[in-house]
Amino acid sequence: MAGAPVLGPVSETAEAPAPSNPTRRKRTAAIGSLVALGLAASAVFGVQTALGGTATAARAIAAPASDPAVVFGGRGGYGWGPGTLPGSGSTGSSTVAAATEATADQLVGVVDVTTVLGYENGEAAGTGMVLTSDGEVLTNNHVVEGATSITVTVLSTGVSYEATVVGTDPTDDVAVLQLSDASGLDTVQADDDAVAVGDAVTAVGNAGGAAGTSAAAGTVTALDQSITATDESGQDAEQLTGLIEIAADVEAGDSGGPLYDAEGEVVGMDTAASSTGGQAYAIPIATALSIAEQITSGVDDETVHQGYPAFLGVSVQSGATGGAAVAGVVAGGPADQAGLTAGDVVTAVGGSTVTAAEDVSAALAGLDPGDEVTVTWTDATGRSQTATVTLATGPAD
Template sequence: MLILALAVGVPLAVGGQVASPAVSSGQDAVVSGEGWNDSAGWPGSGQDSTGHNEYGQSGQDDSGQDDSGQTQSEAVTATSEESAGVVTINTTLSYADESAAGTGMVLTSNGTVLTNNHVIEGATRITVTVPATGKSYPATVVGTDTSEDIAVLKLTGSSGLTTVKEDEDAESVGQKVTAVGNAEGQGTLMAASGVISALNSTVTTSAEGTVGSESLDDMIEISADVVSGDSGGALLDSEGEVIGMTTAASSGTTAVVAYAIPIENALKVVSQIESGKEGDGVTLGYPAFLGVEVASATSTTSSAAGEAGQQGRAATSSTVSGAQVAEVIDGTPASEAGLDAGDTITSIGGRTISTASGLSSALAGYRPGSKVTVGWTDTRGVSHMASVTLTTGPAA
C-alpha cells in the first residue's frame, strides 16, 4: 500500500509535500503541474507509481473493504453543518509558475486558519475561500511547524466568520468519523464517512523535490474515502466536532487508509505560534530569501536559498568548496548582486559555507530585510563579495 501527501497542484520542486507518509500518514493536498496527473492530482511516472513509499499497515485489501469487512462509502457533498468553519485554500507559487490547493479550518471569527504546512509550502500568494458565502480573502503565514506539518494563516479583511467546533472527548477505535475537505481541489467541500481504525499511529514521509522526509507521530488512522486536496481539512466525530486534521492517505488500493493529526496536538502548535515563540520546529512568518537554487552532491535543494524549478541559467560543475548555484532567479538579491548559475557561494555574513545545507542554515538566521555580505567564486575561479538585502521568500 502506498501512502501519499495530498495537496492539489503542488509542483514537485516547490512544495505541497508530495511525500509518502509512512505507515501512519495521509497527507492530502492535491497536486498539479509538471510530473503530475492533473485529473487525479497524483505524481506521474518516474516515481514508484504514486511518488510515495509502500508500507504494510494497510488494514484493508483491494476489494474496497476494511478489516471489519465493511465496504468504504464514496465521498458526497458536505452538508452545511459539516462544512461549518471549513475553508478551501488556493496558493500560487510564482517562482515555479505553479499553483496548489488544499483545505483549512477557521479557528477564530476574525480569520485565524489552521492547515497543513505542505498545503502552503513554497507559496508566494495564498487565497482562502469560505464556500458557504463564496467570499475569498488573501492570507499571510503567521507561523509554521514543518516537523508537525502545521501552518497557521491570518486572513486579511475578514470578520464574523463561522469557526469549527473542537472536540474535547477521547477517541476510540471503531468510532464513526467524517473527513471534510476540498476534494481534488475543485472548490467544493466533500464529506467522506468512515471509522477510526487505529490510534497513535506513526507516519514517515519520503523526501520529494525540495521537501525532505518527515515523521509524524500520534496520528489518527481512519478508513475513509480521503483524496488529494483534503489536506488540512476537518475530521469530525458524530457530533460534528473536530477531532483531527486530515494529513495523508493511501493509494493503490480500492479502500483508502487515511491519517489525521489529533486536533489537540495541532492546537498546541497553534498556541506556540500565536505566542510568538520560535524553536522546536516552529518558525514565525516568512523566511529571508536570497534567490538561488543550489545543488548538493546527490540532489538539488533550495530551502531559504531559493526555489527549485525556477527560470534561470544552467549551472556548470565546480570543484570549489561551498554551495554550488544551480539557478539564479531573476529580480532577486542574488541576481542583483551578479551571481550566476555555476558560481559557488563560499560565505554568508562572514560565515564560511561549505555545503548546500550550510547555506540554508546560515540564511535561516536572518529575517527579510536583513543586509548580509555574500561571498562567492565564479566559474573562472575569481572571488567576489557583495552586500545584499534579503527579500521575503515563499512560505517555508
Template sequence: MNQDNEPQPTDDAPTAAPAFSAAPTPEDGSDAGIPIARKSRRGPVLAIVVATASVVCIGGLGTAAIAVLTEPAASTTSSQSTSGGVGTQRGSGYGSFSDPNGNGFSGRGGAAFGGGISGGSSSSGTGASVSAATASTAAEKVGVVTIDTVLNYDSQERAAGTGMIMSSNGLILTNNHVVQQATRITVTVESTGKSYRATVVGTDATDDVAVLKLSGASGLTPVTFDASSSVKAGAAVYSVGNAEGTGDLVTAKGTVEAVNQSLTVQSDFSETGESLSGLIEVSSDVVSGDSGGPLRDSSGDVIGIITAASSGSSAVTGYAINIDKALRIADQIESGTASSTVRIGYPAFLGVEIATTATSTVAGVPVSSVFAGMPAARAGITAGSTITAVDGTAVSTQSALSSAIAAHHVGDRVTIAWTDAKGAAHTATVTLVAGPAA
C-alpha cells in the same frame, strides 16, 4: 504580523485551483516544466512504482512527493502504472513515509512534477472498506475553507488544499505543507463563496501545522473543536476537503481504525528522519487536496487535521493530526512565540534555486537559477554560479546554505561569496527579504 514582509508575487490570485504544476522559469528562458492533465479523483497525483506500493502527496496539488518505501509492505500487494514525468524543480517537502509495518504513505510537499498523462491503477490488498465520497452538505461546509497558492513567484506553479476557520476575524488552521513555498495565498470561505488574501502567521514544519490570517475578514463562522483525547477506535468519523483541488468540498465517511499512531518521515533535505506522532488513523477516502481539512466526529466537531494517506491499495487509510496537539501549536503561533520548530511569519530569502548536480569543480553550493529582483540577482549571482560562503563561513551543501540563511531575519544584511560560471570570485553584501512560506 507585519504584512510589509509578505512575499510580493506579480500575478493576480487564481479564481480556481488548477490541478497542475510547473517549475519556475529560469532567467535564461529555458523550459522548466509543463502543465499536466487533471487526475481522476481516485488516481494518484504522482505514482512511483517501488516494491509493492506507491506513495503520493495529499497536500497541495502540484506539490507531489517523490517517495519510496523504507520497508517491504506487509499483507498488501498492488500494481500501479506510471504517472507524469518528474519536473525540473525539487520542492522543499518530505520524501519517504512508512509505518512500523512498512506501509507507504503520502508525503508532505515534495518535488514539483512535470508533463505526462496519468496512468490507471489496479490493486489488491487487505483492509477496511471505504465509502464513496460525496459532495459536502451546507452544514458540512461550515467553517471549512479551500486554499489556493502560487508557489515560488511563478503564476503557473500552484497548489491547492483545505483549512479551517478558528476565529470570526479570519484565523485559519491548516497543514504546513499546504502553504509551503507559497508566495501568494487565496482562501475561499466555502459557506459564503467569498475569497480573501491570506498571510502566514506562523508555521511548524516538524508537526505540519500552519496558521494563516485573512485580510479584512470579519463575522466568519468557525468550526467547533472537540478533545481528540476522547476519540476511540471504531468511532464513526468523516473528513471534509478540497479533493483534487477542484474547489468543491467533498465529504468522505469512515471509522477510526486506531489512535496515537506514528509515521516516520525522511526529509529530502535532512540526513535525519523526523516523525509525526499521536495521529488518528481512519478508513476515509482521503486524496490530494484534502490536507488541512477537518476530521469530524459524528456530532460534526473537529477532532483532527487530515494530513496523510496511503496509496497503492484498494483499502485507503487516512491519518489526521489530533486536534489537541494542533491547537496547542496554533496557540503558540498566535502568541508570537518562536521555538526550534515554530517559525513566526515568513523566512528570510536569498532568492536562488539550487542545482541537484554541480557543474563546477569549485567547492560550494551550485546555483541552477535565480529569482528576478531578489537579493541574489541584485548582487549579480547568476545560473551556473557556485555559492562558497555566507558571512565568511564556507558552505558546501544545500542544507548548510539553507541553515545559514535561516539563522537570519528578514531585513538582515549578509555577505555572500560565490564563484561565477567562468570561475571568477565575487563577494557582495545583500539585504534578505521575505521569502516563500517555510
C-alpha cells in the same frame, strides 16, 4: 565587506501566469514502497523547488516495516493515481463508502485555501478551518508551502479573503493563516477528547476541487501512528507522530480539512491518505490547536517559524569543491542582483564557511526579510566575489 553593493528586496509577484486549474493538495500513501516523484535534485534556499515550469516536487516517506510508507505530495504534485506509484498498495479497506457532498452543517467554519506559487509558475489548493471570528485559519503547512499569495474562501458564505501566513510548523505540518479584514465568521467546534479505535468519523475537504466539498465517512482504525518523511536522496528526514489512522475515502484537496466525530465536532485535521484510497491520517485536533497557539503567541523555536522566511533566491547543490554549487537563481532576486549565476560556487554566507548545501540553509535560518548578509562565491573564471545583499520576503516555508 566595505564597498560591496547593497541590494534591495524584490517583488514576490510571479514572473509568469499560474495555470487556471490549481492542483489539489494532498499527501498520499504508497504502502510498502519508497517513492519520490519529481523532487528537485538541488537544495533550494529562498525558493522552494527547482526553477522553471510547473512544480512537481514530492517527498517519499520511509517508515518501519510495520508502518505504512507515505508519499508527501509536494507543491503542484498532488493526487497521483496508484499507477504512478511503483510497488504501491494499500492496507486500508477497499470497501469504504464513497465520499458524498458535505452538508451545510459540515461546512460551518470550513474554507478552501488556494495558493499562488509565484516562483514556480503554478497554483495549489487545499482546505482549512476557521478558529476565530476575525479570520484566524488552521491548515496543514504543506497546503501553503511555497505560496507567494493565498486566497481563502469561506464555504458557508462564498466570500473570499486574501490571507497571510502567521506562522508555520513544517515538522508537524501545521500552519496558521490570518484573513484580511474578516469579521463575524463562524468557527469550527473542536472536541479535544481522544478518539478511540472503532469510532465513527467523517473527513471533510476540498476533494478534487471539481464538484464542491466532500464528506468521507469512515472509522478510526489505529491511533498514535508515526510516519518518517525523507526526500528522494534519503536526507532531511521528518517524522509525523501521534496520527489518527482512519478508513475513509479521503482525496486530494482534503488536507487541512476537519475530521468530525459522530457528534459533528472536530477531532482531527486531515493530513495524509493512501494513494489507492481507503486509508488516511489526521493530526489530532488537540495537537494541532496546541501548535497553533504557540504560533499565534509569536514564539519561535526549532520547529515553529513566524511569518515568511528570508529569501535569497538561489538553488545550490552539494558536491562542489570548496563550497556549494549554484544550480540556478531566481530572476530579479537578491542572488541574481548580486551577480550569482548557475555554475558559481558559494563559499561563505554571513561570514560562515560553506562546504555543502546545508550550510547555506543554516546560515540563513536565523535571518529575517530585510536583513543584510554578505555572500561570497567563486565564479566560472575562478575569481572570488563578495556582495552584501538585502534578503527579500520569500514564499511560505
